[in-house]
Amino acid sequence: MDRSAGFRACAKQKIPMPAATKQPVINDIASQQFGADPIAYSFMSKPGLSERVVKEISHYKNEPEWMRAQRLRALKIFDSKPMPTWGADLSDIDFQSIYYYLRPTDKVAKTWDDVPDSIRKTYDRLGIPQAERKYLAGVMAQYESEAVYHSLKSQLEKLGVIFLDMDTALKKHPDIVKKYFGTVIPAGDNKLAALNSAVWSGGSFVYVPSGVRVEIPLQAYFRINAERAGQFERTLIVAEEGSYVHYVEGCTAPIYTANSLHAAVVEIIVKKGARVRYTTVQNWSKNVYNLVTKRTYVYEEGTMEWVDGNFGSKVTMKYPSVYLLGKGAKGDVLSLAFAGAGQHQDAGGKAIHGAPYTSSKIVSKSVSKESGRTSYRGMVFIPHGMKGCKSTVICDALLLDEHSRSDTYPTMDIRESDTQITHEATVGKIGENQLFYLMSRGLSQAEAMSMVVSGFIEPIAKEIPLEYAVEMNRLIEMEMEGSVG
Amino acid sequence: MSTFLTTPRPKKDPLRPYPENLAAQTMKHNVPAGEEVVIPIKLVSGFVDIDVQVAEAAHATVILQVKNRVDFSRVQLHGILKKDAKFHLVGDISGGQRIEVKAWIELRESGSEAKVSGMFTGAGAEHQGMHVLMEHMAPSTRGDIFLRGVYKEESRGVFTGLIRVAKDAQQTNSYFKDDVLLFDDALAESLPTLEILANDVKASHGSTTGRVDDEQLFYLMSRGLSKGQASDMLVSGFFEKVRERLPKSSV
Numbered sequence: 102m103d104r105s106a107g108f109r110a111c112a113k114q115k116i117p118m119p120a121a122t123k124q125p126v127i128n129d130i131a132s133q134q135f136g137a138d139p140i141a142y143s144f145m146s147k148p149g150l151s152e153r154v155v156k157e158i159s160h161y162k163n164e165p166e167w168m169r170a171q172r173l174r175a176l177k178i179f180d181s182k183p184m185p186t187w188g189a190d191l192s193d194i195d196f197q198s199i200y201y202y203l204r205p206t207d208k209v210a211k212t213w214d215d216v217p218d219s220i221r222k223t224y225d226r227l228g229i230p231q232a233e234r235k236y237l238a239g240v241m242a243q244y245e246s247e248a249v250y251h252s253l254k255s256q257l258e259k260l261g262v263i264f265l266d267m268d269t270a271l272k273k274h275p276d277i278v279k280k281y282f283g284t285v286i287p288a289g290d291n292k293l294a295a296l297n298s299a300v301w302s303g304g305s306f307v308y309v310p311s312g313v314r315v316e317i318p319l320q321a322y323f324r325i326n327a328e329r330a331g332q333f334e335r336t337l338i339v340a341e342e343g344s345y346v347h348y349v350e351g352c353t354a355p356i357y358t359a360n361s362l363h364a365a366v367v368e369i370i371v372k373k374g375a376r377v378r379y380t381t382v383q384n385w386s387k388n389v390y391n392l393v394t395k396r397t398y399v400y401e402e403g404t405m406e407w408v409d410g411n412f413g414s415k416v417t418m419k420y421p422s423v424y425l426l427g428k429g430a431k432g433d434v435l436s437l438a439f440a441g442a443g444q445h446q447d448a449g450g451k452a453i454h455g456a457p458y459t460s461s462k463i464v465s466k467s468v469s470k471e472s473g474r475t476s477y478r479g480m481v482f483i484p485h486g487m488k489g490c491k492s493t494v495i496c497d498a499l500l501l502d503e504h505s506r507s508d509t510y511p512t513m514d515i516r517e518s519d520t521q522i523t524h525e526a527t528v529g530k531i532g533e534n535q536l537f538y539l540m541s542r543g544l545s546q547a548e549a550m551s552m553v554v555s556g557f558i559e560p561i562a563k564e565i566p567l568e569y570a571v572e573m574n575r576l577i578e579m580e581m582e583g584s585v586g
Numbered sequence: 587m588s589t590f591l592t593t594p595r596p597k598k599d600p601l602r603p604y605p606e607n608l609a610a611q612t613m614k615h616n617v618p619a620g621e622e623v624v625i626p627i628k629l630v631s632g633f634v635d636i637d638v639q640v641a642e643a644a645h646a647t648v649i650l651q652v653k654n655r656v657d658f659s660r661v662q663l664h665g666i667l668k669k670d671a672k673f674h675l676v677g678d679i680s681g682g683q684r685i686e687v688k689a690w691i692e693l694r695e696s697g698s699e700a701k702v703s704g705m706f707t708g709a710g711a712e713h714q715g716m717h718v719l720m721e722h723m724a725p726s727t728r729g730d731i732f733l734r735g736v737y738k739e740e741s742r743g744v745f746t747g748l749i750r751v752a753k754d755a756q757q758t759n760s761y762f763k764d765d766v767l768l769f770d771d772a773l774a775e776s777l778p779t780l781e782i783l784a785n786d787v788k789a790s791h792g793s794t795t796g797r798v799d800d801e802q803l804f805y806l807m808s809r810g811l812s813k814g815q816a817s818d819m820l821v822s823g824f825f826e827k828v829r830e831r832l833p834k835s836s837v
Contacts (some may be wrong), residue, residue, distance in 0.1 A: 117816070210723070215639050217701070235685065296813040452617065466810070485771065485773070497783070500782065500784075500785035500787075501785065502785055503753070503756070503784060503785050503786070504753075505783075505785055506782060507780070507782045508779070508780060508781045508782070508785045509778075509779055509780040509791070510777075510779045511776075511777065511778065511793075512593065512596060512775070512776075512777050513774075513776040513777070513793060513795060514596065514600075514773075514775045515768065515773060515774050515776075515795040516764075516773040517768070517772060517773075518771070518772055518797045519797055520766035520768070520795065520796055520797070521794075521795075521796040522794060522795040522796060523792070523793070523794045523795075524776070524778070524791075524792060524793040525791070525792045525793075526778070526780060526783045526791050526792070527788075527789070527790040527791055528780055528784045528787065528788075528790065529784055529787065529788050529789070
């Protein structure tokens with residue numbers, strides 16, 4: 102699969118420090134590396150966060166008044182909330198040195214031909230195969246802060262499925278957006294959700310009408326590409342009664358010299374009997390702070406499945422949540438984390454049982470090597486009166502060498518007696534006997550270790566669409582290179 | 587005692603606060619090298635700080651028991667284990683406005699082993715908590731924590747654990763398990779945590795919360811037992827798993 106070459110290039114290339122950047126033209130670092138043209142940004146905010154910056158963003162996007170007011174309210178909340186200190190170390194983030202809005206082109210391109218040359222070249226380098234671009238439904242590539250390329254297969258349009266970038270959705274379907282935006286994750290939820298609500302840009306909007314099954318996964322590519330560029334995408338998925346959709350999010354980014362921040366918000370509403378699956382393969386460059394709030398409201402008989410793979414970033418804090426709000430609602434979180442040198446993957450899942458006879462399952466697998474640290478942080482909450490709820494939490498961690506670290510912080514708050522809650526966690530290393538067996542069959546130690554790791558994450562890998570699973574396996578092989586010795 | 591290290595807690599404490607001006611007392615036990623001692627402690631009202639030093643190859647068993655009903659009580663036990671020392675903390679707790687046992691066990695030298703076994707029963711408006719910090723600071727140490735609680739009516743139980751394995755504490759095995767049976771309007775909170783900095787370790791925790799098994803209840807009732815009798819029998823069987831771990835002399 103060609104695309105993994107893109108991941109590989111992004112993750113492994115050592116890219117030189119860029120020359121001092123000039124506004125409004127930023128030397129695109131990846132382009133420099135590969136000898137392409139610098140990209141002209143049609144608008145770039147000054148670094149730093151202020152009321153003025155927020156107003157400017159809203160002005161340039163030509164937004165309705167309610168969104169502008171909401172952004173400003175969120176900014177106040179952001180200013181009033183302290184940084185979370187209970188998780189990973191976030192003390193290095195300097196909110197005043199981050200660019201909050203970059204727009205590479207003026208309008209959203211309708212067809213592939215309309216996408217500017219320089220951006221197309223970058224995608225070629227990322228290795229998204231041409232065939233995939235054409236045949237996969239609704240490939241929407243987010244370059245910088247706004248969607249520049251967005252195609253939607255006509256059959257999806259006929260079904261009434263809306264798949265747009267968030268900014269366009271706000272213009273074209275203001276009623277639906279206004280009805281749901283910020284209802285699952287209000288700005289006051291946490292400091293970074295407030296930040297996103299104030300400066301959000303891009304992201305996806307998916308609306309699936311009642312009874313419609315979208316058989317082909319909807320995919321979007323995200324990429325941070327300018328030094329100090331924060332990316333604050335906002336995704337909203339609404340699945341009406343009895344519908345089904347699978348949304349796939351993959352992230353790649355080249356290496357930068359300054360710390361970058363990615364603070365996304367993903368809100369999903371799963372109505373009666375609907376099912377939504379959201380798959381993420383995250384491979385941000387290893388200096389990005391990836392601080393994401395993801396939450397789903399699941400109503401009667403609905404099903405939500407989060408499949409979340411974290412490989413890149415310097416620090417990730419991400420706990421996909423399911424709020425089970427109707428009888429028979431079901432929520433699954435499958436979380437996979439791989440932490441190499443200097444990385445801290447603080448991931449997990451939350452299940453809030455807000456209705457009786459609901460069930461949840463959280464499975465977390467993590468691998469740490471060198472000075473990498475993985476943490477599982479999770480929550481199961483069953484309020485009084487929520488009879489017949491079931492929840493299972495399983496966390497397994499693999500430590501590859503003596504410098505790696507793994508933590509497990511689950512919380513189970515059970516206020517109802519008629520429930521079944523189980524939690525298990527294990528931490529260990531690769532068994533000598535497993536290695537010995539594989540090596541006796543002719544594998545090298547590195548191959549054997551790689552195989553054991555692949556087997557360890559298999560229960561989650563098999564839930565990921567094939568092309569991503571192939572990429573993921575290559576990523577793991579790549580990460581495992583040089584881990585023996 | 588200066589700072590007493592303990593486990594992460596739930597954001598909101600579900601247990602009622604302690605009143606001010608509770609009596610405090612401290613106890614110290616030094617178990618000399620190679621000796622085997624049993625230290626029975628009857629839980630009394632107020633704050634009790636207990637220091638237990640277990641010297642080389644010594645074996646100490648602390649048995650905390652509630653015989654009389656107490657209102658508010660908090661035990662802070664600090665155990666320090668030397669080379670090849672063995673330590674067993676047994677808790678048999680019932681009743682209380684709030685009874686809390688905090689144990690901080692340091693496995694300071696290689697070959698040391700610590701066990702914690704706890705049985706908790708709450709009814710009415712009783713509140714109980716158990717918090718175990720097992721610190722593996724040296725190679726080849728073992729930890730084994732097993733807690734079971736039964737809560738009825740509006741009683742509450744909070745179980746937290748932290749297994750911390752230091753970077754040098756290779757070849758360590760450590761377990762934490764808590765099982766809670768809930769009846770009526772009782773609630774329980776479990777927070778079993780792990781912080782593992784070494785890699786050649788086996789560490790795990792497990793936690794279950796639920797009610798008595800319907801099928802087991804049905805079976806016993808089909809044999810002529812009333813619902814109350816059947817449920818009592820199942821609770822007794824539930825605690826049997828903990829009793830099996832206790833030293834013969836204490837049963």
